[in-house]
Amino acid sequence: MQKMTAQQISDKIIKKSGINIFENSRKRHIIQYRSLLIHILRDKLNMRWVSIAMFFKANDKNMTEASIIHSYDHFPIYQEQDKNLKQMLEEFNFKPIDIDVLDKIHYLNNKIKNLTQKLEKYEKIA
Numbered sequence: 631m632q633k634m635t636a637q638q639i640s641d642k643i644i645k646k647s648g649i650n651i652f653e654n655s656r657k658r659h660i661i662q663y664r665s666l667l668i669h670i671l672r673d674k675l676n677m678r679w680v681s682i683a684m685f686f687k688a689n690d691k692n693m694t695e696a697s698i699i700h701s702y703d704h705f706p707i708y709q710e711q712d713k714n715l716k717q718m719l720e721e722f723n724f725k726p727i728d729i730d731v732l733d734k735i736h737y738l739n740n741k742i743k744n745l746t747q748k749l750e751k752y753e754k755i756a
Contacts, residue, residue: 636675636685639722640667646718652691662708665701666715670722672702 634642643663644650651664671677671685679695686693693701709715 634722636671636677639670639675640689642721643667643718646721647714652686652689654691659712661701662712662715665705665708666719668698668702669705670719674722 640651643666647663649660649663651660651667653660655661668682671682672679677685679698682698683693683695686698705715709719
């Protein structure tokens with residue numbers, strides 16, 4: 631299966647379940663499908679906790695990293711309560727991508743850009 635973005639994954643979960651996982655609610659079915667998304671983002675996309683929190687904030691759902699970790703830790707329980715979660719999880723069977731490598735590339739590109747600017751500055755002085 632092709633690699634998917636976090637937004638594509640959340641859109642697919644919302645479409646298949648009919649549940650708005652970004653709704654500010656503590657209803658069990660919403661919490662369970664939100665936990666599914668967190669589980670996929672962490673295990674399949676290798677997203678960091680802070681990145682997951684920023685993703686939720688970008689979708690108008692404020693969640694702390696602690697809330698996200700709590701939801702992630704409870705996913706096995708939710709999966710036992712709702713068999714549809716396990717079935718939906720199996721639909722996301724793509725290989726994980728390494729977000730840390732992308733972060734390192736972005737960091738190194740910025741470092742090169744900054745060093746190039748400093749070098750040009752010193753060349754003007756000399």
